[in-house]
Amino acid sequence: MALINPKKREVQVKIVYYGPGRGGKTTNLEYINRKFKKRILSEMVTVKTYGDRTLFFDFLPFDMGEIKGHSIKIQLYTVPGQVKYNATRRLVLRGVDGVVFVADSMDLRREMNIRSLQNLKENLESFNKNILNVPIVMQYNKRDLSEEGIPILPIETMQKDLNHQLKAPYFPASAVSGENVTATMKKIIALTVSSLRKKLE
Amino acid sequence: MDFTIDFTKEQIEAIENVLEEELIELGVQSVILMDLAGNVIVNLDSGDTSHDVFSLAALAAGNYGAVSAMANIIGEQEFSLLFHKGEEESIHFSKVVDDLLLLTIFNKNVSLGFLRLKVAEAVKRIQLLV
Numbered sequence: 001m002a003l004i005n006p007k008k009r010e011v012q013v014k015i016v017y018y019g020p021g022r023g024g025k026t027t028n029l030e031y032i033n034r035k036f037k038k039r040i041l042s043e044m045v046t047v048k049t050y051g052d053r054t055l056f057f058d059f060l061p062f063d064m065g066e067i068k069g070h071s072i073k074i075q076l077y078t079v080p081g082q083v084k085y086n087a088t089r090r091l092v093l094r095g096v097d098g099v100v101f102v103a104d105s106m107d108l109r110r111e112m113n114i115r116s117l118q119n120l121k122e123n124l125e126s127f128n129k130n131i132l133n134v135p136i137v138m139q140y141n142k143r144d145l146s147e148e149g150i151p152i153l154p155i156e157t158m159q160k161d162l163n164h165q166l167k168a169p170y171f172p173a174s175a176v177s178g179e180n181v182t183a184t185m186k187k188i189i190a191l192t193v194s195s196l197r198k199k200l201e
Numbered sequence: 202m203d204f205t206i207d208f209t210k211e212q213i214e215a216i217e218n219v220l221e222e223e224l225i226e227l228g229v230q231s232v233i234l235m236d237l238a239g240n241v242i243v244n245l246d247s248g249d250t251s252h253d254v255f256s257l258a259a260l261a262a263g264n265y266g267a268v269s270a271m272a273n274i275i276g277e278q279e280f281s282l283l284f285h286k287g288e289e290e291s292i293h294f295s296k297v298v299d300d301l302l303l304l305t306i307f308n309k310n311v312s313l314g315f316l317r318l319k320v321a322e323a324v325k326r327i328q329l330l331v
């Protein structure tokens with residue numbers, strides 16, 4: 001639910017990074033925060049719990065420039081991935097305009113990715129949204145682990161598990177090295193704001 | 202993409218007038234009208250503060266949602282009014298309509314009792330504008 005302020009000629013767009021706990025959502029935002037320091041006018045907000053895990057969300061406002069004379073403010077959020085935090089995960093999804101699903105490429109996390117995607121679908125339904133109608137980009141994160149000899153899932157397997165029905169754009173990535181982090185973000189912004197142009201005519 | 206309540210320029214100006222008359226003139230530091238997705242709809246301040254309003258709104262939406270969930274657990278519909286007291290500055294939250302919150306940041310020169318009255322007045326007037 002993007003918000004348009006016709007007086008300030010400003011649009012706020014909400015993008016949520018979703019996915020299983022420890023998948024790399026916070027690391028994505030930290031990378032963006034470092035790389036685009038100039039476009040980020042405030043500190044990254046993170047609500048953490050004991051042991052550095054995301055308790056509530058991370059929040060990073062990002063100035064994207066202008067579309068049709070309106071300045072576009074992208075609000076990036078992450079959710080807490082742990083199963084027990086579903087109530088807070090749902091709160092963060094309220095009014096979402098676009099989703100990046102950060103899946104963990106580690107072999108061991110196969111089941112968790114699938115369950116988290118199912119959970120996203122259910123939580124969107126609770127806001128009367130169909131996952132098939134929400135702009136979404138898949139990110140298969142931690143591809144770098146294969147270099148350390150840690151078994152990772154082939155992209156084809158992840159596509160079959162997670163993207164068979166959605167057919168969303170997808171990126172193999174490494175949030176620690178930054179590989180495809182920017183590409184993922186650019187893609188979700190492009191998908192999300194494409195419908196905005198018409199509205200701003 | 203779907204859109205929240207669409208505000209016209211005239212609506213925003215009318216809301217700004219209400220907030221100016223009821224709250225800024227009373228001496229509050231800053232007022233934010235926001236939705237529960239964390240979007241800032243209107244923001245006014247007294248000129249001597251520069252809070253990070255987008256971060257505040259994101260956190261306020263989360264906070265309000267969390268407290269509402271707590272209300273449900275103990276059998277309340279919601280807590281329509283929330284207040285966080287600091288040594289110097291305090292934050293007051295009030296629901297305007299279903300999806301809208303009014304956040305007021307004020308210091309100890311403003312009495313809570315008077316503030317609550319003025320917020321209630323502002324809320325009533327904004328309800329007629331949205």
Ligand SMILES: Nc1nc2c(ncn2[C@@H]2O[C@H](COP(=O)(O)OP(=O)(O)O)[C@@H](O)[C@H]2O)c(=O)[nH]1
Nearest residue numbers: 021022023024025026027081141142174175176
């Ligand atoms: N090797 C590797 N580790 C990663 C990558 N992305 C995140 N991590 C690590 O995985 C852990 C969890 O990351 P975090 O961003 O907190 O996950 P979140 O729970 O999804 O927010 C941290 O120790 C990160 O350093 C990646 O691309 N490659």
Ligand SMILES: [Mg+2]
Nearest residue numbers: 025026054078
């Ligand atoms: Mg996190």
